Amino acid sequence: MESGRRFADTKSHPWVAVDVVIYTLEQRKLQTLLVQVKEGAFAGRWAFPGGLMGAEESVDEAAEREVLERTGVKDGYIEQLYTFGKPERDPATRAVSVSYLVLVPYPSVRLNPAPKYSDIRWFSAHRLPHSKLQYTNIVYSLLPREFTLGELQEVYETILNRPLDRRNFRKKILALGLLTQLKKKRRGTHRPASLYAFNEKRPMVIEML
Amino acid sequence: MESGRRFADTKSHPWVAVDVVIYTLEQRKLQTLLVQVKEGAFAGRWAFPGGLMGAEESVDEAAEREVLERTGVKDGYIEQLYTFGKPERDPATRAVSVSYLVLVPYPSVRLNPAPKYSDIRWFSAHRLPHSKLQYTNIVYSLLPREFTLGELQEVYETILNRPLDRRNFRKKILALGLLTQLKKKRRGTHRPASLYAFNEKRPMVIEML
DNA sequence: CCAAAAGTGTTGGTCTTACACCCATGC
DNA sequence: GCATGGGTGTAAGACCAACACTTTTGG
Known part of the structure; x- marks a missing residue:
């Protein structure tokens, strides 16, 4: 049952990604931001914006960067939610994903899709995890x-x-x-x-x- | 300002580790479990138990495994706390660490240090994050x-x-x-x-x- | 019979909810 | 002058905190 080293040997060197769930209010309607994936197996699908963590930034900084790039907003509320990490069939593409909750004021937002996305849009959200x-x-x-x-x-x-x-x-x-x-x-x-x-x-x- | 791909190229392929903060109550005293590191730059230091995620397990499973290995307890309460990921000076050793809060009933515990630790002991804790x-x-x-x-x-x-x-x-x-x-x-x-x-x-x- | 923990209701204060009318402005 | 949102107090009920005595057992 001992591991640490054992698992280190069976190597686990996943990619680390961040995903940001961005909410805003427009006209009394709660909205959340999704992007349309351009390439790969999920081309055409709508997903939360996200990306890989850079070599010289923290996980939190990667999330802030993603928010800034997509919306232009620097000073929204940002909070880490949960880290997901299920093994994939293919260990080469294995990724651990850290998700964030973000709130931004609608009037400050300037939407900006990355080259890897074909579209970026607000979708109406029914509620947000409001216990917080x-x-x-x-x-x-x-x-x-x-x-x-x-x-x-x-x-x-x-x-x-x-x-x-x-x-x-x-x-x-x-x-x-x-x-x-x-x-x-x-x-x-x-x-x-x-x-x-x-x-x-x-x-x-x-x-x- | 675009990245995703840019940062992927500047590679970020960190190790992913879990750290578990295990609490118990013994004789009306709140205690937390620490291990003494045997080797490396931190030899002799006391730290929270932890280890690398395995290639075939989820992050949560890695945490459960760590708890089971150190304490023998399977059915304690376990909850993900926060994911830390600051870049290190040396990118080769870069690690992202997912921390967990764990509660176990004292009578069920059988402490068991891993080979990589020289000791494992309960230390008295003054309080726990009790908002939860x-x-x-x-x-x-x-x-x-x-x-x-x-x-x-x-x-x-x-x-x-x-x-x-x-x-x-x-x-x-x-x-x-x-x-x-x-x-x-x-x-x-x-x-x-x-x-x-x-x-x-x-x-x-x-x-x- | 004494020590020690188990078991049990009532009261006052605080906090929460429900509710209706007048005010200031733009058109 | 009328339509629209802004601004204000009070009373009833729910919830919370404080408090003391009796019961059951072991030794």
Whole structure:
């Protein structure tokens, strides 16, 4: 039953790849980014963007690079999810894949397919693994820097997929002290709304809703 | 800015290793398992047990194998934590390491160092990343199959590092419906206590305490 | 009969939810 | 002046935390 060395001898020198699952919100719709593979056995298939880790970067950096290349976004929220590594039939092509969850604000995105992809598009997503979102403030990464409480509430309603009471929402979110009310107002079609900004764009574990 | 292919050419074919952080409870003390490295640049150092992934196993299986080899335990709780992958100075030795959190019941453990280790021992741990434990029932993996409510409460008190009210604890834990009261009693030094068992040994996300 | 752990309910405070009306602006 | 989203408080119920005495056994 001893191994380490035994398995080292039976060599396991896989490729290491990253896959990024990028979400955004557009028009109250949750969307996720897929790319269409151009060549190989999976030509024509839609898949999550991804690529091999470079020799001089960390796994996390490879994921950030992939996000930057596909969307142009540098400061989205990024979080490692899970590492998959099943053996393939052909050990020569064996790969271990590290997946990431990414949230980006829609207005910052400029989509950009790599040469290896024939297309890149947003697809509507039905929900996201929201156990995380309920306990953190990472929704800031789905919003522009300044936003109204109405917009923030919309984001939560979309993610949680249920309506929230406006008065309760405002009470709770303001009580957390994560927001600063700005002097400005958003002048739109109707009564102007106060603009707010997050005090800190740093993930914090706080039960929000 | 395009890569994928570029980085594939600059080759990245690291070793893939797993590291397991194994916790147990002995005498109300939280302990974690370390091994002493026998050879190489780190000879004499204590480290988490780990090893290279084999050519014919998944990453998860490699972690399970490592736990089985070091402790003899097959059915502990095991959960992937994080994948680390910083580039090294020497690209030839580059490794990506997938870490796992493991919980095992102390009485089932038979420690067994691999040839590559000169020693294997429990060290006292001050706390474990307990955000997880508070929301799940995975403590079952720290207990024998049958246990008293007092013993279960002890486990939670150790993990949370604070005393709990006996009446409130019993109310809450029984209300969750995860436990079955067995017919048997534990006859000890004093008044016999009812034995309980978990209905399902399957991780569930439930806020327990 | 004494020591030690097992077993059991109630109360006050806090937190959460539900709910309706007026306000400021654009058109 | 009307349509639209912005802004505000209170009351009822659910949930949580604190607390003490009786029971059963072994020695």
